[in-house]
Amino acid sequence: LWLGIRRRFMPLPGEAGSAEPPPPADRYEQAVTSADDAADGLFADAERATRYAEFRVRESQMQNGIALARAREATAVSERDDLDRRWAALLAAHSLPPLKITESAQWLARREAFLQQFDTSRAKQQEARLCRTLAQDIRSRITGIHGVMNLPAPAAAERLSETLVRARGIAKRHAEQRTQRQLKATHRANADAALKHADAATSASGTQLDDWKRQWAQAMGTIRLAADASEEEATARLQQLSELAQAHGALDRSRNEQRNARIQIDDYQSRLVRAWQRVRDERLPADERSADVLAGELYRELIFTRARQEKKNTLSQQIDDDRQAVAEARQAADEAARIIDKLLAQADCQTIESLELIEQQSAQRTALAATVRETEARLVKSTALSLAEVLKQAEGQDPDAVAEALDRNSQENEQNAADVQQRHAAYLTARQTFDRMDGSAAAADAQQQTAQHAARISELGADYAASRIASAVLAQVIDTYQKRNQGPLIDQASKRFAAITAGRYTSVVVDYDEDKQILKATRADGERLSMEQLSTGRRDQLFLALRLAAIEGHLDNGEPLPVIVDDITIHFDDQAAAATFQVLADLSRRTQVLFLTHHEHLLDVAKASIAGTYRSHRLSS
Incomplete structure (x- = not known):
């Protein structure tokens, strides 16, 4: 059915168009509805199986967490026993009384405090020796500086702090004097630079003034004024010239409008003469009637003619619709006859009775x-x-x-x-x-x-x-009855499931849970796994195999419909995705398959597995 529609309305390059009429809409709607019902049922089964599997996975995770906590508890007990044995060995090696680890903490704290105090005392003694050495060095350096500056040297009985205070005062005065000298030098350099810049600016201003006077004289000569005319005189003369240019432009526009109006009048009269000649087959009458009156008569005749033409078109459309209805009725009768013949052939009988x-x-x-x-x-x-x-x-x-x-x-x-x-x-x-x-x-x-x-x-x-x-x-x-009717679907699904899983699973079987039928997947070693025991990817692969088997069953007994899938390999690895593309390529030999995805890497997987059997199209966002 779909191939017939596509070949009729969307033929491929080099493909002959279908000569058969398109199928009626009710057949297409019925086929799409049946496919949707089957897909909805399978998706509902998949959702129930997925929810149950999630519950089982959560239960398994909780049990694993309990086992892990118990293992950690056993490890902690073992480590505690080992630590007790090591502590007893250390006490025996150092001839210490049998103390617990918690009781020895106080003794270790006192020992650590004593060691810290001892280290602090030694550090202070070392710091005192360094300070005395540094003070002697500073005193000798200050004495040398005073000698260079011709100042009295510090007395031997003078304290170091007094010597340092006096040295800081001398250093401060010296720094202030040096800073003042630097500021004065900077001010002098800035003043020299400003003087040079002022001289250069004065020279440039004089040059620009002479150039401007020359340009002003040229501009005044252009508008017929003296070279020493004032700004007000120049502004008044420019306003007069602007008004004159506007008046000249208005005159040119009026002349152009007059010429255009004359051309339009002549064209209107010539067109009226030609129209009157074609409609009345006579020359335009030279009576007192104006051109507008004659044009009004032609317009009324045009309206009457258009009304008659619309009525003619309406009648023609009604005739075409009646013919189309007759053709559709005949086509429906022929289609009904073909359906009856097909049913007679399928039932192997000759008459309707x-x-x-x-x-x-x-x-x-x-x-x-x-x-x-x-x-x-x-x-x-x-x-x-x-x-x-x-x-x-x-x-x-x-x-x-x-x-x-x-x-x-x-x-x-x-x-x-x-x-x-x-x-x-x-x-x-x-x-x-x-x-x-x-x-x-x-x-x-x-x-x-x-x-x-x-x-x-x-x-x-x-x-x-x-x-x-x-x-x-x-x-x-x-x-x-099940072997005769349900067997083909399960067998075909088993083949597709084995192909998608690369032989890891061999078949799909129908089993029973109390009085309910359930599906199970058979592994290569013969073990049967229920839906909750399969991973999310395996369940998706099994349901895909069932859907493909149902689609192939429909193709065996009805008109082919296009198969549209959207990111069915989202939980598949690359190997399973490649196998899925091969299965879809086999299905595309019987009907059209459209695979939608937003994963770029699947194009490389498809190219490696089914190169040459598909066409890729990129849809814009």
Whole structure:
């Protein structure tokens, strides 16, 4: 269906266009709806499996966290015991009393404080010696500086602090004098530079003034003024020239407008003459009517002609619509005839009456299938077993032998019921005799109820046996039906899943969890894993294989539709992505496949795996 639409409306270069008419919209909508329903069901299953898997992963993570905490606790206990052994060995090696680590902390703190005080005392002594040496050096240097400056040397009894104060005062005065000399030198240099700059500016200003006077004289000569005219005279003369230029421009525009109007009038009159000649097939009348009146008559005739043309177009469109409706009706009739012929060919019959008979048989088959499903549910409910266990119990059973066994059991049950009734009657007789001897009917009533319960149990046991056997027979029928109908889908999905996983998983199987059917993935070593045991990427690969198998099943039985996938390899590694591209390339031989992604590196993966079998298109943002 999709290929027919594409070939008709979007043919590829070099491809012949389709001669067949496009399919009706209801067929396309029906095909798209069925594909959407199948995809929605698969996505719902995938979401449920994903949520369950996340719960299981969280449970596994919590269990791993508990195990890790216990391992850390055991490691800490082991390290503590090892530390105690090492501490005891150290105490024994140093002939110390058996102290605990916490008790020795105080002794170690006092020892550390004593060592710190000892180190501090030694550091202070060393610092005092350095200070005395430094003071002697400073005193000798100050004495030398005083000698150079012709100042009295410090007295031997003078304290070092007094000597330093006097030396700082001398150094401060010397620094102030040096700073003043530097400032005066800077001021003098700045003054010299300013004087040079002023002389240069005066010379440049004189040159610019002479140049400006020369330009002013030239400008005044241009507007017919004296060279020494003032600024007001020049402004008034420029205003007069501007007004004169504006008046001249207005005159030129008026002349141009007059010429254009004359040209338009002449063109209008010539066009009116030509139009009158074409419409009336005569010369323009030379009467008192103006050109506007004659043009109005032509315009009214134009409106009338346009109205008639619109009516003609409307009638032509109605005729074309009627023809199109007739053609569509014929096309629909031909399409219905082709569909009937196709149905006749598929049903291998010749007439519509026989096709109706086949439809009735198909309806009967559907009703029988519903009956089978109802019986299956009833068997699961009545036996209190899963369908798999019922199938296992009925495996290898012959339906004819089962039917014969049912007949025999029925006969035996009838015989047993008759025997029970006879024995019950005998029991009642004996009980009546006993009651007459005892004089009370309570025991007889209890005995009668017991016998009734026993008879009821016998009847229910017979029904139970019949139900179990019937369940086994129906389970065998259901298994045959599943192998015939569900088998192709699972087989195709197994092939695709094995291809995508590079052989790590060999198949997909249907298993049972109590009375529910579930999917499991079979590994290469034969182990079966449920959905919650698979990783997110593996689950995506399995669901992709199921969807591809369903699509191929639809292609086998219906019109091909385009397959559109959006970033299905987001949880795949490059190897799985390459295998997925190969599977999609195989599918593209039967229908069009559109793969959407925003991952640039997938182009390299596709080029390495299926080069030459695809076309890449970059969509703008």
